[in-house]
Amino acid sequence: MDLERQFEQTVAADHRVEPRDWMPDGYRATLIRQIAQHAHSEIIGMQPEGNWISRAPSLRRKAVLLAKVQDEAGHGLYLYAAAETLGADRAELTEKLIEGRQKYSSIFNYPTLTYADVGVIGWLVDGAAICNQVPLCRTSYGPYARAMIRVCKEESFHQRQGYELLMTMMSGTRQQREMVQDSVNRWWWPSLMMFGPSDAESSNTEQSMVWRIKRHTNDELRQRFVDMSVPQAEKLGVTLPDPALVWNPDRGHHDFGEIDWTEFWQVVKGEGPCNAERIAHRRKAHEDGAWVREAATAYARKKEQAA
Amino acid sequence: MTKSSWPLYEVFVRGKRGLNHVHVGSLHAPDDEMALRNARDLYTRRNEGVSIWVVKAEAITASSPDEKDPFFAPSGDKVYRHPTFYAIPEDVPHL
Amino acid sequence: MDNAYDGLTDAGEEKHWAFGTGFTAALAGVDRAIPDADRDSLTAYCLMLGDDALIYSQRLAEWCSRAPELEEDVALANIALDLLGQARLLLSRAAEIEGVGRDEDALAYLRDEREFRNVRLAEIDCGPGPGGDFGTTIARLLIFSTWRLAVFQRLVTSADPVLAAVAAKGIKELAYHRDHAAQWVLRLAGGTEYSRERIVAGLDRVWAFTEELFATHRVEAALPGIAVDPASARAEFDQVIDTVLNAAGLDRPQVKQVAALAGQAGRDGVHTAAMGFLLAELQHIARSMPGARW
Secondary structure, eight states, rough: OOOHHHHHHHHHHTOOOOTTSOOHHHHHHHHHHHHHHHHHHHHHHHHHHTGGGOOOOHHHHHHHHHHHHHHHHHHHHHHHHHTTTTTTOHHHHHHHHHSSSSSOGGGSOOOSTTHHHHHIIIIIHHHHHHHHHGGGGOSHHHHHHHHHHHHHHHHHHHHHHHHHHHHHHHTHHHOOOHHOOOOOOHHHHHHHTTOOTTTTTSSSHHHHHHHSSSOOOOOHHHHHHHHHHHHHHHHTOOSSSSOEEEEEEEETTTOOOOOOOOHHIIIIIISSSHHHHHHHHHEEEHHHHHHHHHHHHHHHHHHHHHH | OOOOOOOEEEEEOOOOOOOEEEEEEEOOOOHHHHHHHHHHIIITTTTTTTTEEEGGGGGGOOOOOHHHHHHHHHHHHOOSSGGGGSOOTTTTTTO | OOOTTTTTOOOOOGGGGGTTTOOOOGTTOOOOOOOSOOOHHHHHHHHHHHHHHHHHHHHHHHHTTSSSSSSHHHHHHHHHHHHHHHHHHHHHHHHHHHSOOHHHHHHHHEEEEEEEEOOOHHHOOOSTTTTTTTHHHHHHHHHHHHHHHHHHHHHOSSSSHHHHHHHHHHHHHHHHHHHHHHHHHHHHHHOOOOHHHHHHHHHHHHHHHHHEEEEEEHHHTTTTTTTTOOGGGGGHHHHHHHHHHHHTTTOOOOOOOOOOOOBBBBGOOOOHHHHHHHHHHHHHHHSSSOOOOO
């Protein structure tokens, strides 16, 4: 049977494609781009929250936050490993990231201004990430799907800690409740943008659906996220900053307002509030660590030669 | 900038006594000893008592699934080797 | 089977997700009776051990997102989390013995610098800030964990059942921290010329704070059978350090010690200039929003 047909049948039957299988070049390239972008997002995503570890207002919150940000390093690592099964080296991908040749999720180009942001990131940003990621546990490429299973298991703790922090803050002082509302106001729209451009504008969606890399369109996932978040916001006692947000009984979904696509594309293109500093931070860690990585490599080589 | 990439290791973990080591993922480490420690930090966190194997990815010899027929067909008909062949009542735990 | 991890974890059990859940059960079933001893000394002793862990954990966590490689980022965060866990148990015990209604957070966030009793080794900047680098960080980890492990090994027989339990739990963690440090000392010393320079410089910097670690404090002397006299751990510390340094082909640092001030140092609340900045960062949210709930 010819290789291409065998590949198509594997995918169509919802079986997993594994690293040593033949696959079309476009499939490989799409996966590398998507997995790398995902891995970079985890690593860059450590910064906005990592920023608050030293200032966490209780020891329990400090432990939870450190564990969470540590998880993100782990998630990035699982994902880089999945990309490596496709022949993309982590060092190469890291170079591409710090040279600005590969992207990461734009959400991390927004600043964290108060401790409430830690809670709202957990609730909304991780919530949106979960909507995106849960279907990826069944994505057609085996190593990516397996990495996502592990990531999703850990992410659910992330979302819960965020929501719990917000519930606690809402039961605190008036100042705290205002902090939470202010934070929701700032993060709601960027969270909706996490699902990417609308289906009409999304160039990669169709082919990715055929290959079963993606299982749902951007707009489907965005709608699911809105429907999930509305009752959660009510329980919390916060208002989502969208006057057009209303239940539509005919559709069985919430209608919501139009995203500011100008801002969306601006941030994607690197003009967000924090693009430059996020990359600079990652670059510094990578460059400052070069001598350590080299030392360990040199030591291993000497040991091998001595053996 | 100097590129000094540590080799890739594959990690296998025994979750609890009585189970096989299972492949859980991979990581980079400068050498075997650090690979084992990194694996503990990354893939078992604090669950003490598990057993970990690490092996350099380049040391693994693999069959290609595309060569599936000659290599795997002989066992394909031996359904009795597979656990699902045996009907087990639902209420038997951990089987 | 779609889930490759089913064989590894009991799916659905919260404790398997990650750290951050299940903190409360660390000392489940341990007798919390307070031994017959001077309360002020006992409280102070718990604070000494707790502050060491809290302040050092704060420093280690600064590496988060800044480590030389992702695997090391995860490893350093693990160590910081272990120490933060120890700190919480010890500060809670201090609060319980003190008995005036404070809790771990009141002790961590609302005490002033002069009331913190950690050794100065825990508070100095050893990197990633300007005060050090990965070499200095590893040097401190080696010294600190070797010392604390030797002390905790003696603390397991403490007449305070909580301190004994904290020590028993901590020994396993500290043994791993010490091993992690020792592995890196070998690699940095035997790696490149530059890495050898960095670990030598790092050891020189932190060695200046070692004498303080073994000075018997009056609080420790007042609690026979409960507290460990750190002087009793010196021989073991020296032996372990010499073994590591020998294997790495390094000499023991010959540097001047950072003296105490009129006999007083970290244990008495006399700290380095770095401490005020560290606490400002650690405490500012908690202090600037009185009455808030977190």
